[in-house]
Amino acid sequence: MVLKSINPYTEEVNWEYDTFSFEECEAHIKKSRESFLEWSSLSVEERTKYLAKAAEVLRKNFDFYAEIITKEMGKPIKQSRAEVQKCAQVCDYYAENAVEFLKDELVDTGVEKSYVTFEPLGVIFGIMPWNFPFWQVFKFAISAMCAGNVCVLKHASNVPRSAIEVEKVFLKAGFPEYVFKTLLIDSKTAMDIIKEDMVDGISLTGGINTGSRIGELAGRFIKPIVMELGGSDPFIVLEDADIEKTAQVAAKSRFRNTGQGCNAAKRFIVLESIADDFTKAFEQEVNKLKVGDPMDEETDIGPVAKRELLEELEAFIEDAVKKGAKPFICGEDCEKGFFFKPTIIHAASPDMDVCNVEVFGPIAPIITVKDEEEAVKVANSTELGLGAQVWSRDLDRAEKLARRIKAGFAAVNGMVRSDPRLPFGGIKKSGVGRELSHYGLKQFTNIKAMVVNK
Numbered sequence: 001m002v003l004k005s006i007n008p009y010t011e012e013v014n015w016e017y018d019t020f021s022f023e024e025c026e027a028h029i030k031k032s033r034e035s036f037l038e039w040s041s042l043s044v045e046e047r048t049k050y051l052a053k054a055a056e057v058l059r060k061n062f063d064f065y066a067e068i069i070t071k072e073m074g075k076p077i078k079q080s081r082a083e084v085q086k087c088a089q090v091c092d093y094y095a096e097n098a099v100e101f102l103k104d105e106l107v108d109t110g111v112e113k114s115y116v117t118f119e120p121l122g123v124i125f126g127i128m129p130w131n132f133p134f135w136q137v138f139k140f141a142i143s144a145m146c147a148g149n150v151c152v153l154k155h156a157s158n159v160p161r162s163a164i165e166v167e168k169v170f171l172k173a174g175f176p177e178y179v180f181k182t183l184l185i186d187s188k189t190a191m192d193i194i195k196e197d198m199v200d201g202i203s204l205t206g207g208i209n210t211g212s213r214i215g216e217l218a219g220r221f222i223k224p225i226v227m228e229l230g231g232s233d234p235f236i237v238l239e240d241a242d243i244e245k246t247a248q249v250a251a252k253s254r255f256r257n258t259g260q261g262c263n264a265a266k267r268f269i270v271l272e273s274i275a276d277d278f279t280k281a282f283e284q285e286v287n288k289l290k291v292g293d294p295m296d297e298e299t300d301i302g303p304v305a306k307r308e309l310l311e312e313l314e315a316f317i318e319d320a321v322k323k324g325a326k327p328f329i330c331g332e333d334c335e336k337g338f339f340f341k342p343t344i345i346h347a348a349s350p351d352m353d354v355c356n357v358e359v360f361g362p363i364a365p366i367i368t369v370k371d372e373e374e375a376v377k378v379a380n381s382t383e384l385g386l387g388a389q390v391w392s393r394d395l396d397r398a399e400k401l402a403r404r405i406k407a408g409f410a411a412v413n414g415m416v417r418s419d420p421r422l423p424f425g426g427i428k429k430s431g432v433g434r435e436l437s438h439y440g441l442k443q444f445t446n447i448k449a450m451v452v453n454k
């Protein structure tokens with residue numbers, strides 16, 4: 001089988017790669033296992049030096065990596081640069097903090113010596129999506145490797161060049177071979193690797209259905225798994241919010257990465273007394289966003305990553321219109337590329353698909369509610385629970401409300417962003433486990449109790 005990297009703007013093939021056979025994967029994973037012996041025997045301090053070098057490699061080759069991201073999945077170039085920057089930041093963060101995070105924890109149990117120690121598990125299998133082709137990989141792999149594990153990667157099939165270049169970042173930074181290995185494979189081979197019991201842990205970032213399939217297999221083979229799945233984040237606007245600022249961030253939150261973000265604001269829940277003002281301000285902000293060639297420095301919204309996504313997005317609009325919504329379409333037509341114009345859905349209601357399942361693209365439904373209670377009810381009404389935003393000038397009120405939202409991350413007057421210092425992950429069907437921070441660092445460790453009696 002061939003993996004094709006297609007430029008979503010020019011619609012031309014960038015690069016093509018043959019996939020690895022199952023036997024080739026077996027040989028690679030065997031070598032990964034051998035490299036685990038050496039890597040896990042290094043001290044955390046020694047391993048963090050490699051992370052600092054990886055950050056240097058990323059920063060030195062900033063534009064090169066950003067261009068690959070943009071060519072493979074259509075992200076506007078300035079956002080691709082920010083993505084590479086963030087990968088360097090996560091390397092720096094663990095380089096500076098991992099020794100402290102992973103040190104033994106003494107516990108007073110009344111015996112001679114009791115403590116908790118954090119040991120690596122072995123080979124961690126990362127199965128990753130295309131929407132942040134560098135960041136998603138760094139987000140799981142840096143903490144896993146820092147804790148002493150080695151990683152093998154199955155990336156999404158439309159971003160093979162990113163997958164190859166990520167491996168090269170680690171090799172250029174001097175990591176021993178096979179501490180990080182990219183496997184160019186399809187989903188079936190990925191499933192076979194799990195079925196043959198070849199890995200010691202799984203980190204999956206992807207859709208709910210994928211989570212359910214891989215989660216079932218992980219359960220059958222009793223494998224630790226972290227799942228970062230979809231989101232349908234509510235963005236609640238109370239009547240005392242600063243409308244202008246709220247609308248600016250709303251546009252950014254929904255349309256960054258052309259709406260293809262797990263933690264993008266996806267449902268705008270607005271109190272009816274300010275619904276008209278907010279909607280007007282939001283429309284103005286969305287109309288300011290420049291849609292076009294993702295390599296252009298001025299572009300805010302590029303094409304979506306794959307042609308198939310266009311049909312899915314169209315189906316969301318059709319369903320909403322059938323149920324009484326009025327779409328407001330922004331932006332100009334583009335001559336080529338997989339473009340979907342930014343669309344605001346007025347008078348959206350919770351029974352529409354666009355408000356119930358994750359929409360991965362530039363569509364923003366506005367749901368009007370009569371009061372705060374209804375806002376909370378609507379916000380918590382989906383089966384997803386990744387992030388949430390609440391906007392109000394009354395911080396105490398907004399914070400209390402944010403605590404009532406069932407999500408892994410809630411922000412008052414700001415965007416939900418993955419930050420190396422904070423845990424990231426979801427509840428309900430948005431996932432299991434946490435990435436980033438000291439919580440993420442320990443996900444793929446054996447949290448081992450040690451008791452030493454006299």
Ligand SMILES: NC(=O)c1ccc[n+]([C@@H]2O[C@H](COP(=O)([O-])OP(=O)(O)OC[C@H]3O[C@@H](n4cnc5c(N)ncnc54)[C@H](O)[C@@H]3O)[C@@H](O)[C@H]2O)c1
Pocket residue numbers: 127128129130131136154155156157186187188190191205206207208210211213214227228229230231261262263358360386425426430431
């Ligand atoms: N919570 C998070 O941190 C987070 C971050 C980014 C993206 N996501 C989610 O990812 C999804 C979009 O990415 P996508 O379209 O690449 O998701 P996807 O679920 O289709 O694919 C994710 C990865 O899983 C692989 N895969 C799919 N089915 C498989 C199977 N049966 N066996 C083995 N591997 C399989 C894919 O090839 C890809 O590598 C969205 O739902 C988004 O919310 C979540």
